[in-house]
Amino acid sequence: MITLSTKPLTERVEAVGGLVDMAAYENAGGYEAARQAITKSEPEAVQGLVKDADLRGRGGAGFPTGVKWGFVPKGDAAGPGHKYLVCNADEMEPGTFKDRYLMEMDPHLLIEGMLIAAFAIGADKAYIFLRGEYHESFKRLSSALADATEKGYVGRNVFGSDFSVDLVIHRSGGRYICGEETALLNALEGKRGQPRTKPPFPPASGAWGRPTIVNNVETLCNVPGILSNGVDWFRDLGIGNDSGTKLYGVSGRVNRPGLWELPIGTTIREIIEEHAGGMQEGYKLRGILPGGASTDFLTVEHLDLPMDYGSIQAAGSRMGTGTMILMDDSVCPVAISINLQHFFAQESCGFCTPCREGLPWLEQLLIDIEEGRGQPGDLELLDGNAAFIGAPGNTFCLHATGAMEPLLSALRYFREDFEAHIESGGCPYRERGH
Amino acid sequence: MSEVSQLIEALSVEEVDAIEAEITHLPDRESAAIEAMRIVQEKRGWISDESLRAIARLLGMPTEALDSIATFYNLIFRKPVGRHVLMLCDSVSCYVMGCDKVRTAVCDQLGVEMGETTPDGRFTLLPIVCLGACDRAPVMIIDEELITHLSADSIPDILSGFD
Ligand SMILES: Cc1cc2nc3c(=O)[nH]c(=O)nc-3n(C[C@H](O)[C@H](O)[C@H](O)COP(=O)(O)O)c2cc1C
Ligand code: SF4
Ligand code: FES
Numbered sequence: 037m038i039t040l041s042t043k044p045l046t047e048r049v050e051a052v053g054g055l056v057d058m059a060a061y062e063n064a065g066g067y068e069a070a071r072q073a074i075t076k077s078e079p080e081a082v083q084g085l086v087k088d089a090d091l092r093g094r095g096g097a098g099f100p101t102g103v104k105w106g107f108v109p110k111g112d113a114a115g116p117g118h119k120y121l122v123c124n125a126d127e128m129e130p131g132t133f134k135d136r137y138l139m140e141m142d143p144h145l146l147i148e149g150m151l152i153a154a155f156a157i158g159a160d161k162a163y164i165f166l167r168g169e170y171h172e173s174f175k176r177l178s179s180a181l182a183d184a185t186e187k188g189y190v191g192r193n194v195f196g197s198d199f200s201v202d203l204v205i206h207r208s209g210g211r212y213i214c215g216e217e218t219a220l221l222n223a224l225e226g227k228r229g230q231p232r233t234k235p236p237f238p239p240a241s242g243a244w245g246r247p248t249i250v251n252n253v254e255t256l257c258n259v260p261g262i263l264s265n266g267v268d269w270f271r272d273l274g275i276g277n278d279s280g281t282k283l284y285g286v287s288g289r290v291n292r293p294g295l296w297e298l299p300i301g302t303t304i305r306e307i308i309e310e311h312a313g314g315m316q317e318g319y320k321l322r323g324i325l326p327g328g329a330s331t332d333f334l335t336v337e338h339l340d341l342p343m344d345y346g347s348i349q350a351a352g353s354r355m356g357t358g359t360m361i362l363m364d365d366s367v368c369p370v371a372i373s374i375n376l377q378h379f380f381a382q383e384s385c386g387f388c389t390p391c392r393e394g395l396p397w398l399e400q401l402l403i404d405i406e407e408g409r410g411q412p413g414d415l416e417l418l419d420g421n422a423a424f425i426g427a428p429g430n431t432f433c434l435h436a437t438g439a440m441e442p443l444l445s446a447l448r449y450f451r452e453d454f455e456a457h458i459e460s461g462g463c464p465y466r467e468r469g470h
Numbered sequence: 471m472s473e474v475s476q477l478i479e480a481l482s483v484e485e486v487d488a489i490e491a492e493i494t495h496l497p498d499r500e501s502a503a504i505e506a507m508r509i510v511q512e513k514r515g516w517i518s519d520e521s522l523r524a525i526a527r528l529l530g531m532p533t534e535a536l537d538s539i540a541t542f543y544n545l546i547f548r549k550p551v552g553r554h555v556l557m558l559c560d561s562v563s564c565y566v567m568g569c570d571k572v573r574t575a576v577c578d579q580l581g582v583e584m585g586e587t588t589p590d591g592r593f594t595l596l597p598i599v600c601l602g603a604c605d606r607a608p609v610m611i612i613d614e615e616l617i618t619h620l621s622a623d624s625i626p627d628i629l630s631g632f633d
Binding site for chain 1: 495496497500501502503504505507508538539542543544545546557560561562563565566567598599600601602603604605606607611614616
């Protein structure tokens with residue numbers, strides 16, 4: 037009996053103990069899934085498998101991947117011209133370090149996933165939109181791409197079939213908003229990275245006005261496994277309602293910060309206590325940003341929740357990127373809120389007023405509270421304005437909504453800390469020497 | 471010499487070739503704007519007004535339009551920078567792990583503030599958002615090198631490796 041993998045994303049890296057090159061990747065059966073699909077299967081059949089496997093987007097929003105692929109118009113309905121596949125490798129969500137790992141350690145897995153995805157949607161042009169500061173990822177991906185091109189896996193007549201696809205790496209000029217898929221498309225077109233109006237959604241009108249699918253790195257890396265091992269295998273990998281594995285990460289004052297591929301639906305407690313080795317001595321856990329800076333805080337009362345889309349959402353937050361940031365008891369909740377709002381204010385694209393003007397205003401109010409200039413009524417001002425700016429629809433894109441998630445939840449869970457700042461006219465954490 | 475060839479003169483043959491190679495992957499010339507600026511900046515460190523005009527001419531677009539793109543992006547520099555660009559992550563995981571103390575140590579050691587260049591032109595200091603190495607926080611990149619697990623004490627040694 038063959039035992040199928042339980043770690044389809046990281047097993048080769050673990051076996052090799054580092055970068056998986058072309059030889060190691062092919063030894064482990066790499067590029068077989070793409071070869072079989074492209075030479076023997078049909079695009080609709082591949083889409084069907086990914087849909088049935090219930091793969092959901094790993095870029096933060098969790099949209100079902102196969103369903104999204106199905107929105108790309110087929111045949112004459114697409115009109116004349118290119119179709120595009122774009123890999124969102126702009127990883128810039130503070131606290132997130134999973135896509136970098138995949139690209140630096142197993143670049144061929146991403147290339148193979150992109151080949152299959154391009155075939156499934158009929159794309160003849162594919163781009164990797166890469167974070168500009170990811171120099172090592174760029175080197176390793178470029179070298180893997182050269183090897184794959186030389187072997188005839190990328191370019192004209194892939195695997196000798198009549199399917200051809202160009203794959204190009206675009207290095208970003210650097211701006212968080214470029215991770216938002218419509219801003220990303222403007223950036224890819226060489227413009228300012230401002231979001232576009234939706235609809236039309238990218239599958240109907242994306243890059244250069246043509247049908248385009250944007251998928252996250254980790255999402256695409258899941259595709260080859262689904263084709264080789266099957267839909268049932270993938271669905272059974274997850275513990276609860278969701279399918280597959282997830283790259284979970286922990287940063288902050290734990291004993292072993294890092295990244296682990298685990299069944300999707302593993303509890304927060306297991307990830308922090310077993311895999312990350314628990315909190316460092318002298319530090320107590322107070323807050324958890326479960327999936328990056330733009331997700332609502334959870335607290336110790338949520339430790340036993342499974343890290344899956346539905347459970348974290350039901351608790352009022354989002355699984356987001358699945359890489360969590362821990363706030364320990366030495367960190368001032370007002371100060372960490374300043375840090376977060378500074379990020380969102382700085383990275384606002386400036387297009388709409390509530391975000392461009394509102395975020396710096398909120399940051400300044402938080403600074404006033406932290407530095408002892410807080411007034412009675414300031415917290416109600418924060419509550420009201422954050423709720424207004426955060427309501428989807430009040431701003432042009434979800435950047436501002438994401439910005440308000442950690443603030444509204446900090447005001448809820450750590451209210452007494454905010455109040456203490458105003459009452460005592462300063463930061464109790466600083467006075468304690470932190 | 472015509473105005474066009476003079477402007478193209480401001481770019482090296484290698485730069486023009488590299489930009490033209492990018493254009494072959496794209497449906498039109500303007501779409502290469504960001505890649506083109508990255509290519510020119512790679513050797514020259516920053517995008518001068520002269521470089522900006524030359525790139526805009528090469529891509530067939532107004533200089534002002536290219537400048538509005540240049541100023542949107544964090545990694546395109548419209549001012550001269552030092553021999554080394556030091557970018558220190560100030561996002562949330564690095565904050566929790568003490569990047570404020572590292573920043574103070576860097577600024578004290580070099581005698582300049584974030585956003586400034588040392589008078590000898592050795593370093594430009596810039597804050598940067600999450601570098602995707604949060605499990606090894608606090609971190610920074612100097613030029614293209616990622617340096618992790620920073621502490622205030624480790625700064626003098628690290629900086630002495632860049633002259
Ligand atoms: C402000 C903002 C920033 C985003 N940044 C990223 C990012 O860096 N990487 C990413 O994959 N998705 C990011 N997203 C989500 C994308 O818009 C999009 O949903 C995703 O790339 C789709 O891929 P998936 O379906 O495979 O998850 C961001 C969204 C917003 C609103
Ligand atoms: S919400 Fe912010 S980032 Fe989004 S369009 Fe408006 S200003 Fe730009
Ligand atoms: S927060 Fe500094 S590397 Fe992620």
